[in-house]
Amino acid sequence: MNDKKCIEFENVSKSYGSKQALSNVNVKLETGKIIGLLGPNGSGKTTMIKIINGLLRSYQGTCLIDGQLPNEVSKSMISYLPDEPYFQEWMKIKDALNLFRDHYQDFDWALCMTLLDRLGLDPNLKIKSCSKGMKEKFQLALVMSRKAQFYILDEPLGGVDPAARELILDIILKNYNENSCLLISTHLISDIEKIFDEIIFLKNGEVVLQKNCEELRNETGKSVDETFREVFKC
Amino acid sequence: MLKLLKFELLGNYRSYFHTYLFYLLFCIIAPFASNALQNIFIPVLGISSVAIMISVFINIIVNFCKSMFTKEGYLSHTLPYKGSVLLASKFLSAILWLCITILVLIGGILILSLLVTLRSGISVKELYSGLEMANAFIRYEMALEGFHEIFTLKSMISSGLILSLESLISCYMLIFMIAILVNTPIIRSYKTPIGIVLFFLITMIFDRIGIPAIENIRLVEDVMYNAALIHGIQSFIQCLICYLVSVFVMNRYLEIN
Numbered sequence: 001m002n003d004k005k006c007i008e009f010e011n012v013s014k015s016y017g018s019k020q021a022l023s024n025v026n027v028k029l030e031t032g033k034i035i036g037l038l039g040p041n042g043s044g045k046t047t048m049i050k051i052i053n054g055l056l057r058s059y060q061g062t063c064l065i066d067g068q069l070p071n072e073v074s075k076s077m078i079s080y081l082p083d084e085p086y087f088q089e090w091m092k093i094k095d096a097l098n099l100f101r102d103h104y105q106d107f108d109w110a111l112c113m114t115l116l117d118r119l120g121l122d123p124n125l126k127i128k129s130c131s132k133g134m135k136e137k138f139q140l141a142l143v144m145s146r147k148a149q150f151y152i153l154d155e156p157l158g159g160v161d162p163a164a165r166e167l168i169l170d171i172i173l174k175n176y177n178e179n180s181c182l183l184i185s186t187h188l189i190s191d192i193e194k195i196f197d198e199i200i201f202l203k204n205g206e207v208v209l210q211k212n213c214e215e216l217r218n219e220t221g222k223s224v225d226e227t228f229r230e231v232f233k234c
Numbered sequence: 235m236l237k238l239l240k241f242e243l244l245g246n247y248r249s250y251f252h253t254y255l256f257y258l259l260f261c262i263i264a265p266f267a268s269n270a271l272q273n274i275f276i277p278v279l280g281i282s283s284v285a286i287m288i289s290v291f292i293n294i295i296v297n298f299c300k301s302m303f304t305k306e307g308y309l310s311h312t313l314p315y316k317g318s319v320l321l322a323s324k325f326l327s328a329i330l331w332l333c334i335t336i337l338v339l340i341g342g343i344l345i346l347s348l349l350v351t352l353r354s355g356i357s358v359k360e361l362y363s364g365l366e367m368a369n370a371f372i373r374y375e376m377a378l379e380g381f382h383e384i385f386t387l388k389s390m391i392s393s394g395l396i397l398s399l400e401s402l403i404s405c406y407m408l409i410f411m412i413a414i415l416v417n418t419p420i421i422r423s424y425k426t427p428i429g430i431v432l433f434f435l436i437t438m439i440f441d442r443i444g445i446p447a448i449e450n451i452r453l454v455e456d457v458m459y460n461a462a463l464i465h466g467i468q469s470f471i472q473c474l475i476c477y478l479v480s481v482f483v484m485n486r487y488l489e490i491n
Contacts, residue, residue: 017422086308088301090248102237102311157454161298209452223396 003153005066005077005149005180006030007052009179012061014047021047022059023205025121031149034195036213036224037185039202044082045185046194048202049154053080066149075123076104079148083155083185084136085135093138094123100142112145115171132159139166144175152181157191165191201231235319242327244302249293253286254338265349267482279346281485283339290335291402294328295409303417317484319476321410328406336399386456393458397465400413402470404476408436410475411483418487440472 014022021066023046029035036078040191050056051063054070065074087096093116100107116123119137127135136159143151156172157165165188173195174184186192193199199216208231209216213224220227260282264275301310301324310320351361369386412432418423455461 016419050490055308055311055488057484057486057488071316072316075312078312080308080312082305082308084305086305088245088306090245095244100239100377100448102241102313 004032005181007066007150007183008062008064009051010050010062010064012051012059012063014044014051014056014059015208019094019198021205022051025205025207027200027210029150029208031179033197034176034184034188036193036196036199037183037191037227038187038199038224041189043202045202045206046154047205049080049152049183049185052150052152053078061077066127073109075208076106076211079143079146079151081139081143081151081153085127085132085139085141087135089128091127092123093121093125093130096104096138096142097123100146104146106147108147111175112141115141116144118167118171125217131202133161133164134233136160137164137168138169138206140171144171147177149180150178150220151176153182155186156178157186157188162191169195171227189228190223190225196224203230203232238313238315238320238323239326239386243330244324246297246331247458249348250290250335251476253289255334257282257338257366259284260344260348264346264352270443275446278340279342283342286339287335290331294331294341294406295413296481298324298328298410299413300414303490311490314342317488318481319478321484323482325407325477326471327412328410332402332406340395340491377423381456386458389456389458393456396462400462400466400469406471407473407476407480408433411480414483414488417489418483419489422485440468 008158009025009027010024012022013020020089025044025048025142037048039045044153050106051059052065052070054075057070058178063070066077067072091099097109097112100112101109113123116138119141121130121134121138121141126137130138136156140156151172153172157168160168169192172182172184184192184196199211200207201210214226216227222230252389260275260279263273265278267275299308311317313320348361352358368389372386372390412429415421415432416429421428450487452460453463
């Protein structure tokens, strides 16, 4: 029995005024895979992610999450890490934990406390007093403490120092459920490519490549990072 | 819904709690100050009451916009709730803070009046008699004009409060709707001026259509209560329209940037 869930984009286009952010995107993201959404700045990665999360409602085409348009059910299946801090400044880290516990049934409090401990973060710390990197780490701990069907991480390594990246990748890998789908948007490919099963290259809002990583390496004889540099050479 | 409301209230109480506390303390201390200081305190209290009301009103709108359309919106809109529930929780929270603010302001004024009265040697019983006399005076004035008793002092004060509350509540829903409208791809630039124009335009439309339709209906004998009731029905209809439009627009055109 195939009980795989998926996110499907069918001819999805999105423009901001005269700027075309996505153009006829057709992709299928299935559970059981770690997928890299790769592309330079302004290629449409965040727009795709926002559509999946219901943050952009006005677009052409269809985006289906487990067969339905983004709605409250799909939101409960997705654990989303935005590319910037999104908690209110008055909160302490533990307030955010309480918020997640109250609103998401799949949130694992004990796991989150363990992850915070590994990341060296005190739950009594005020978010206002955290650095950008600390905020990203704590948000990652929150997001990875859910037992979701889809994990969508937008630039999870963006504001984190190189020394902490290995730890972050370890946390992502250890807490990723194999029956779920992990979509990671990034342009720090060399740091992260070893964990990808599949990659999607986005260029000017169009999907220029969607392939299994192993196949890509065998076909080209190059790493994903090298292929990326070749495709997006300025 | 209750969980969302709890989050809303927790998020806002820090903004207001200290202001309320200072105001109430000021109301308690003011009557015990010297006459010279009282001459300063009383106008300051009057001004601060108005300032608190205005700041709470603006703060609620600013918080709404921040939590819906800035990076905080990433959290609000990815919580597993329908847009209608999210909006309802924000609206209920706004009403709740408005009611709490009005209660605090009235409470402060009552405390102040009571303390001033007691300090000047007038008992509570005498104060009550004074109010009864004022009521009797209104009745006498109405009788002189040849009217049957169509309102009382009590109905005049309470209806005034209810009318103000109704106006503020419907104003909130209208502003929330406009904030949602101007944060869609339909309006990409000049959001604030367009929002202001829309506010006055929609208010005028509601006034033109809503008020003439039911303003002459008499539901209760007391004219003051009747006015509050009629205005309450109008406000409810206005809020309902704005809420439904907001939910429709949010579900189809929402764009968090």
